[in-house]
Amino acid sequence: MQITSGIVFRTLFGLGILAFLARxxxxxxxxxxxxxxxxxxxxRQGNLFFLLLQxxxxxxxxxxxxxxxxxxxxxxxxxxxxxxFMPLSRSIVSIGQTFPPVAVLALCVPVLxxxxxxTLVALILYGLLPIFENALTALRTIDPAVxxxxxxxxMSESQxxxxxxxxxxxxxxxxxxxxxxxxxxxxxxxxxxxxxxxLGEVIxxxxxxxxxxxxxxxxxxxxALALLIHDTLMIVELRMQRLRxxxxx
Amino acid sequence: xxxQRIDKLGAVIALIAMPALLFVPFVTxxxxxxxxxxxxxxxxxxxxxxxxxxxxxxxGVLLSxxxxxxxxxxxxxxxLGLVTVLIAIxxxxxxxxxxxxxxxxxxxASGFWLMLFALSMLxxxxxxxxxxxPVARMLLLLGGLLTIAAFVMSGLWNELSLLxxxxxxxxxxxxxxxxxxxxxxxxxxxxxxxxxxxxILCYRVEKARAAILSLLNIIQTVPSIALxxxxxxxxxxxxxxxxxxxxxxxRGIGAAPAFIALVLYALLPIVANTVSGxxxxxxxxxxxxxxxxxxxxxxxRRIELPLAMPAILTAIRIVLVQNIGMATIAALIxxxxxxxxxxxxxxQTATDLVLLGALPTVALALCAAVIMDALTELxxxxxxxxxTA
Numbered sequence: 319m320q321i322t323s324g325i326v327f328r329t330l331f332g333l334g335i336l337a338f339l340a341r342x343x344x345x346x347x348x349x350x351x352x353x354x355x356x357x358x359x360x361x362r363q364g365n366l367f368f369l370l371l372q373x374x375x376x377x378x379x380x381x382x383x384x385x386x387x388x389x390x391x392x393x394x395x396x397x398x399x400x401x402x403f404m405p406l407s408r409s410i411v412s413i414g415q416t417f418p419p420v421a422v423l424a425l426c427v428p429v430l431x432x433x434x435x436x437t438l439v440a441l442i443l444y445g446l447l448p449i450f451e452n453a454l455t456a457l458r459t460i461d462p463a464v465x466x467x468x469x470x471x472x473m474s475e476s477q478x479x480x481x482x483x484x485x486x487x488x489x490x491x492x493x494x495x496x497x498x499x500x501x502x503x504x505x506x507x508x509x510x511x512x513x514x515x516x517l518g519e520v521i522x523x524x525x526x527x528x529x530x531x532x533x534x535x536x537x538x539x540x541x542a543l544a545l546l547i548h549d550t551l552m553i554v555e556l557r558m559q560r561l562r563x564x565x566x567x
Numbered sequence: 568x569x570x571q572r573i574d575k576l577g578a579v580i581a582l583i584a585m586p587a588l589l590f591v592p593f594v595t596x597x598x599x600x601x602x603x604x605x606x607x608x609x610x611x612x613x614x615x616x617x618x619x620x621x622x623x624x625x626x627g628v629l630l631s632x633x634x635x636x637x638x639x640x641x642x643x644x645x646x647l648g649l650v651t652v653l654i655a656i657x658x659x660x661x662x663x664x665x666x667x668x669x670x671x672x673x674x675x676a677s678g679f680w681l682m683l684f685a686l687s688m689l690x691x692x693x694x695x696x697x698x699x700x701p702v703a704r705m706l707l708l709l710g711g712l713l714t715i716a717a718f719v720m721s722g723l724w725n726e727l728s729l730l731x732x733x734x735x736x737x738x739x740x741x742x743x744x745x746x747x748x749x750x751x752x753x754x755x756x757x758x759x760x761x762x763x764x765x766x767i768l769c770y771r772v773e774k775a776r777a778a779i780l781s782l783l784n785i786i787q788t789v790p791s792i793a794l795x796x797x798x799x800x801x802x803x804x805x806x807x808x809x810x811x812x813x814x815x816x817x818r819g820i821g822a823a824p825a826f827i828a829l830v831l832y833a834l835l836p837i838v839a840n841t842v843s844g845x846x847x848x849x850x851x852x853x854x855x856x857x858x859x860x861x862x863x864x865x866x867x868r869r870i871e872l873p874l875a876m877p878a879i880l881t882a883i884r885i886v887l888v889q890n891i892g893m894a895t896i897a898a899l900i901x902x903x904x905x906x907x908x909x910x911x912x913x914x915q916t917a918t919d920l921v922l923l924g925a926l927p928t929v930a931l932a933l934c935a936a937v938i939m940d941a942l943t944e945l946x947x948x949x950x951x952x953x954x955t956a
Binding site: 324351352402403405406408409410412413415416417418419420421424425427428429500503504507508511512518521522524525528530531533534536537538540541544545548 | 574575576579677688691692694695696781785788789790791792793794795796797799800803804820888891892893895896899900906909910912913916918921922924925928929932933935936
């Protein structure tokens with residue numbers, strides 16, 4: 319595979335982003351091509367680097383909460399106490415994911431007002447579903463022979479869960495977390511329409527003043543953030559699969 | 568013994584719905600569209616007889632939900648509860664609106680939504696246990712849509728703020744609905760026309776596969792509004808600097824960047840599923856076809872593509888649902904669609920306007936999901952039948 323060309327592309331792209339954040343004036347002439355001569359070229363109503371950090375923080379917070387809730391819920395419905403909730407939770411997962419993120423976001427506003435609050439809640443609610451779905455699939459599809467062997471070797475229910483089921487389910491759960499985090503980056507971007515502090519602010523400001531340079535730099539930064547998160551979690555996932563392989567053989 | 572007769576899920580649903588009925592405001596009353604609303608409970612919002620009926624029916628439904636009963640009983644109980652709540656919300660709006668006063672706004676409040684949520688969970692759970700066949704699922708969907716249409720047509724909901732927002736912009740509503748559908752379905756068709764050949768190419772030429780799929784993966788990762796933004800700048804530049812481009816409808820802001828972005832997003836599911844569908848075709852089958860003297864093109868058209876159909880249909884389902892959701896964001900860049908109402912509503916902090924945009928979007932996505940799921944299941948079954956025949 320062209321792993322090397324991928325790495326080269328990503329490194330160059332990352333360096334370009336860092337250079338833009340540190341020295342935006344280097345890019346002024348290039349961005350200036352997209353706007354009228356008297357328009358501002360680089361977004362200065364807020365520090366771009368801080369917006370990037372706030373965007374990242376919002377996504378991290380939401381994904382952490384969503385992960386904890388989703389995994390707990392998935393464990394609950396796969397135990398005998400919670401089995402009554404299994405049919406409903408599977409339906410909720412498939413129906414819930416048809417809800418557009420914008421709708422979830424917009425409907426949080428009347429309850430929570432404007433700002434980071436509704437965005438965080440929308441990110442958590444929407445981010446839950448892919449993680450829950452993957453955790454559920456992973457826990458349901460573990461080979462019964464493996465579970466039987468765990469029970470046979472004298473493990474208690476909780477030992478079986480922590481030492482056998484969770485490790486086996488982990489790669490799929492991580493891929494759910496990756497999906498959820500990438501969706502969250504996108505939803506957080508739209509969150510700036512309800513006054514959340516994210517990079518979406520730059521794009522929205524550009525759309526309001528027909529400033530294509532703002533739209534472009536906001537778009538590139540958001541894309542970079544999404545790719546960074548995607549790649550990081552992908553690496554974690556691949557590592558985990560590699561670690562598992564000798565065990566399952 | 569009694570412990571075994573209690574349905575856990577029903578108990579949880581009752582724990583949500585009972586307090587919602589008794590203690591949470593059912594509607595919000597506003598003297599006009601702009602002022603702050605006052606919460607009104609079920610018992611002040613409805614005439615006494617109606618409040619008594621609603622309470623009685625809700626308690627009955629929840630009691631039946633808490634006891635382990637047949638699935639069909641639960642379906643009927645949930646439907647009865649839902650219809651009663653939907654009638655009650657219309658009656659509350661009529662009851663609270665003084666005759667001839669067109670300024671007063673009565674909106675749905677959290678109590679109503681909680682009850683609706685709890686009863687829907689009851690219905691969804693019962694339906695999930697019933698496991699209806701694909702055709703039955705589509706009929707159920709049709710039934711649900713007809714019920715809502717009947718409510719809207721009957722005039723029972725006319726005094727609700729949501730319906731007032733609708734009636735003041737009925738023309739705009741249908742225009743945006745049409746644009747939303749055109750954007751979502753049009754980009755699906757375009758993506759299909761590009762993605763299917765691309766998928767076949769990826770299947771045949773293994774070297775191209777990894778490169779194309781990883782490029783499409785990167786595109787999929789880029790958030791929609793960012794991708795819109797990345798397309799706006801070059802399209803705007805083309806429109807400004809290339810003679811005749813703007814006459815063709817190519818503009819930086821508008822439906823063009825939204826359409827292109829939706830097509831780009833749709834390519835990954837279509838290409839990836841076409842490839843996996845084709846890869847999954849049993850080699851013995853295509854070898855047998857080759858033995859019968861079929862050409863590669865014939866094998867592809869008559870054997871491989873039909874066998875890959877369920878996977879391709881699954882991709883169409885994913886894309887359609889995804890497009891319907893993302894088309895909402897097109898409104899931000901002037902592309903129209905239901906998002907127009909959502910973002911106007913956010914701007915005016917008018918919840919009912921947000922709902923006017925959000926509810927049809929959700930309904931549309933849900934219909935697309937149910938219909939496509941049913942079609943995929945029917946296609947898979949047909950395939951299995953021909954395989955065994």
